[in-house]
Amino acid sequence: MIELRAFTPSEAARISGVNVALQRDWRRRGYLPKLEGPSEFDAFEVASMLCMELLTQRGIGPAVSKPFAGLLGAALVKSAVRVRTEHAGPLKAIAGPIDRLAVTDPDALVLIQESAAADNAYWTWYGRALAVETEIFASRDDAERKVQRMFCWWADGTTEFIDSLIFLLESVETGDRRLSGPVIMLDFDAIAVLFVDRCKGPFATYRESGERAECAEVPQ
Numbered sequence: 001m002i003e004l005r006a007f008t009p010s011e012a013a014r015i016s017g018v019n020v021a022l023q024r025d026w027r028r029r030g031y032l033p034k035l036e037g038p039s040e041f042d043a044f045e046v047a048s049m050l051c052m053e054l055l056t057q058r059g060i061g062p063a064v065s066k067p068f069a070g071l072l073g074a075a076l077v078k079s080a081v082r083v084r085t086e087h088a089g090p091l092k093a094i095a096g097p098i099d100r101l102a103v104t105d106p107d108a109l110v111l112i113q114e115s116a117a118a119d120n121a122y123w124t125w126y127g128r129a130l131a132v133e134t135e136i137f138a139s140r141d142d143a144e145r146k147v148q149r150m151f152c153w154w155a156d157g158t159t160e161f162i163d164s165l166i167f168l169l170e171s172v173e174t175g176d177r178r179l180s181g182p183v184i185m186l187d188f189d190a191i192a193v194l195f196v197d198r199c200k201g202p203f204a205t206y207r208e209s210g211e212r213a214e215c216a217e218v219p220q
Helices: 009-016 020-028 043-056 062-081 106-117 122-135 164-170 188-199
Strands: 002-004 150-152 157-164 186-187 202-204 213-220
Touching: 009 020, 009 043, 009 188, 043 062, 043 188, 062 122, 062 157, 062 188, 150 164, 150 213, 157 164, 186 188
Parallel strands: none
Antiparallel strands: 002 202, 150 157, 150 186, 202 213
């Protein structure tokens, strides 16, 4: 079982750039969820907050971005799980033995096994990250599981998630109304590096019934 780390308001402020006072204001206005019990945010909520702040810096306030903030946060968490920074030690130490990940997706399991057999460090890591991602998103709704790696806010006010900037540019021609002004792009793979760095530690934990929780080191 993979559990996501909880963040205090001050930690959320460090990661998202939304200070504690502004968090209270956003919560009062309904831009952020009301906190029940201990004042903590999960990784999806902090990721959403970071994306909302980035859009605010470009003139798109939380009142406008709130309707799809949850999808933005989900896309960022998905990319953050796949971040791989420098690591040391044998390949197996990157994310623990294969059988310590609660893999339920058969395609992810095959990818992990084949990559490990080929001693391919990159794809072994990617396969492990994919397995962790599958567990994290198992309880999320279908729309969040399907979000793609980039988000585009076109000049005409329309928005869309895309998987490849190259394919997108090939589909857009001069004179397109979507290009009638500034276009805002969020690359979640790029933002994920910032998110992970500001987390100052792994945000996913592997738990097994009856055992002491161990850090899954995702991302490492």
